[in-house]
Amino acid sequence: MTVEALGLSMKTRDLKVLGTEALIACFREVSARHGRLLNALDTRAANKDYLLAAAVRKELRTRGAEAEAALLDLLSAPEEGTRYWAATAALRFAPSEAEAALASWSTPVSSLVGLSAAMTLRAWKDGTLPLEE
Structure with missing residues (x-):
């Protein structure tokens, strides 16, 4: 099911009603699209997906071990954007x-x-990466 079919917005209350499996599917879709848009230099559209991907990632953090296992599975996803978001x-x-x-x-x-990945990795190793709460 697509993000559009779910009628999702960036409102936290909308994300909270989804099961973890649906959230992971949403995360996979929006993170992949964000990566493709970023690589295509369509930053305006990419920024919209960035906001939704960040909101979904934040909600997934509240879901515990099931969500963590699903995110680890996404580290080998075919879409570069999905791998990047899962890694972060x-x-x-x-x-x-x-x-x-x-x-x-x-x-x-x-x-x-790939540049984002390199910059994120450098900041993580330097201890300067601001992790969201």
């Missing part, structure tokens, strides 16, 4: 796996998502 979420609970995922496509940098 996993830095909190599986830093080794997340670091490896970020490093795997950030060198050499071949896309804007």
Whole structure:
């Protein structure tokens, strides 16, 4: 089911009513689209998906082990954007796996998502990455 079919907005109350499986499906869709838009230099559209992906990631953090396992599965997703968003979420609970995922496509940098991965990894290792609460 697509984000549009779910009628999702960035309102937290809308995300809270979804089950974890539906949230993961939404996260997969919106993170993949964000990555494609970013790489296509369509930053205006990418910014809209960024906000929704961040809201879904925040809600997933409240879902515990089931959501964490699903996010780890997304580290090997075919879409670069999905892998990036899953890795940034996993830095909190599986830093080794997340670091490896970020490093795997950030060198050499071949896309804007790859550049984001490289910058995120550097900030994480330097201790300057601001993790959302």
